[in-house]
Amino acid sequence: MKAHNYLLAAACVSSLFIATASAQEQSQVVVPLPSVDDFSQGEDGWSFGLGLGIEYETAYEGSDEFGFEPEPAGGVQWRSGDNTFFFAGEAIGWRGLRADTWFFQAVVGFDEGREEADSDEGYLDGLGDQDEGAEVVFEARRAFGADWRNWLVGRIVTGGDGNLGLFGVGHRFGNQIDGSGSEINLVAVFHDSEYANKGFGIDAGQSAASGLPEYQVDSGLRSFGLNYNYRHYINKNWQIYGEALYEHYSSEVRDSPIARGDYEAEIGVGFIYIF
Structure with a gap:
C-alpha cells in the first residue's frame, strides 16, 4: 500500500463501527500484535x-x-475505546476489536504501480508504465483466545485492477500484551485474472513492444507466504521494529516471462518516536 475521498471513507466507517469508550480502564493497545501500530x-x-x-x-x-x-x-x-482511526503515509483507515477475539480493519490506500525503469537491467522495457491506483483493504482476524496467542486471518484487496484474497494462520511469541514482541503468519494468496495479469500478464501490444511472448494468467492460487513482525519498546517514546516477508509463487505465476524469480522477498528495520 504505497486521495481526497479518504476522509469521506473514514467518516462512513466511523458511522458503522465507532462505539462509546468505556469508563473502565482500557488496554494499552487495541490488540497486542506487533504487526499493528498503536501509539495510544x-x-x-x-x-x-x-x-x-x-x-x-x-x-x-x-x-x-x-x-x-x-x-x-x-x-x-x-x-x-476499542476503535482506532488512523492516517499513515498514503493510507487512511479504521481498526477495532470486538468481543476480545475479533479484530477488523478497513483501509483505503494506494497501489504503487510499476514502471519500466523499475528494472535496472531493462527486463520491463516495452511493457509500459502502470499508474498508481486506489485500493480498499478489508481484514479480519479471529483469535483462539483473548490473549491473542494464535489466530486465523483473512484479507481482501480490491480496486480498479482486480481482486486479491489472503487466508492464513498466525502465532504470537512471548508473553507481552503491549504490542511488543514478535509474530509470524503463514498464508495462501489467491487472485482473479485481472489482478494476476496486471502483474504477470503480457498482452499483444506489450508482446510486440517488448519482444516477450504473450502470456495470460488465470484466476486461482498466486502464492504461499510467510511474514514475520517484530517490535520492541526501548522506552515510553521509542520503538524499533522489523519485518521479513517471503512469498513463493505458484507454477502459473512462475511461468510468466515477467517472473524472473520464483519468489518475492523483503526485509526491513526502522524506528518510531511516539510524541
Whole structure:
C-alpha cells in the first residue's frame, strides 16, 4: 500500500463501527500484535508517531533484482475505546476489536504501480508504465483466545485492477500484551485474472513492444507466504521494529516471462518516536 475521498471513507466507517469508550480502564493497545501500530498507550484521543525505516526488497513483483529503499514510518491516530482511526503515509483507515477475539480493519490506500525503469537491467522495457491506483483493504482476524496467542486471518484487496484474497494462520511469541514482541503468519494468496495479469500478464501490444511472448494468467492460487513482525519498546517514546516477508509463487505465476524469480522477498528495520 504505497486521495481526497479518504476522509469521506473514514467518516462512513466511523458511522458503522465507532462505539462509546468505556469508563473502565482500557488496554494499552487495541490488540497486542506487533504487526499493528498503536501509539495510544492506553488513552483515548489523538496520538502521533514519526519514524523511518529501510527495506531491502525485490524491485518489482517477479523481479530477481534487489535494492534498498527508505520508507516513512508512524502516523496519526485517534482512539476511542476499542476503535482506532488512523492516517499513515498514503493510507487512511479504521481498526477495532470486538468481543476480545475479533479484530477488523478497513483501509483505503494506494497501489504503487510499476514502471519500466523499475528494472535496472531493462527486463520491463516495452511493457509500459502502470499508474498508481486506489485500493480498499478489508481484514479480519479471529483469535483462539483473548490473549491473542494464535489466530486465523483473512484479507481482501480490491480496486480498479482486480481482486486479491489472503487466508492464513498466525502465532504470537512471548508473553507481552503491549504490542511488543514478535509474530509470524503463514498464508495462501489467491487472485482473479485481472489482478494476476496486471502483474504477470503480457498482452499483444506489450508482446510486440517488448519482444516477450504473450502470456495470460488465470484466476486461482498466486502464492504461499510467510511474514514475520517484530517490535520492541526501548522506552515510553521509542520503538524499533522489523519485518521479513517471503512469498513463493505458484507454477502459473512462475511461468510468466515477467517472473524472473520464483519468489518475492523483503526485509526491513526502522524506528518510531511516539510524541
